[in-house]
Amino acid sequence: MLDLLPYVCDAAPSKQCRYLAGSRIPINPPTALREAPLDAVLILPWNIAEEVKAQLADLAERGTRFFTAVPALRVQAN
Incomplete structure (x- = not known):
């Protein structure tokens, strides 16, 4: 799993400084x-994706793409 999600x-x-269960x-x-x-960030709490993107706007300016997976896999517009 670490090769897909390094952290x-x-x-x-x-x-912080803990591990996801299991x-x-x-x-x-x-x-x-x-x-x-x-290059890409998967936002797991899909219901606050817009808030997370706003907090990470500097990354979007550098070309990072944002995705959510719930309710379906979706690329978030920058």
Whole structure:
């Protein structure tokens, strides 16, 4: 699973430096996205995708694409 999702990010300090249950995928702070920008970001909480995109607008300016998977896989417009 780590080859598909090397890590996830969460703004909650209580979740950072831990792992997703059952997968051992590390949970990093959102600053990890800026330290090593990615080509694509999967936004798991689809219901707040617009808010997350707004918080990461600087990444979109660098060409990062945003996706959601619920209710269906979708590319988020920049």
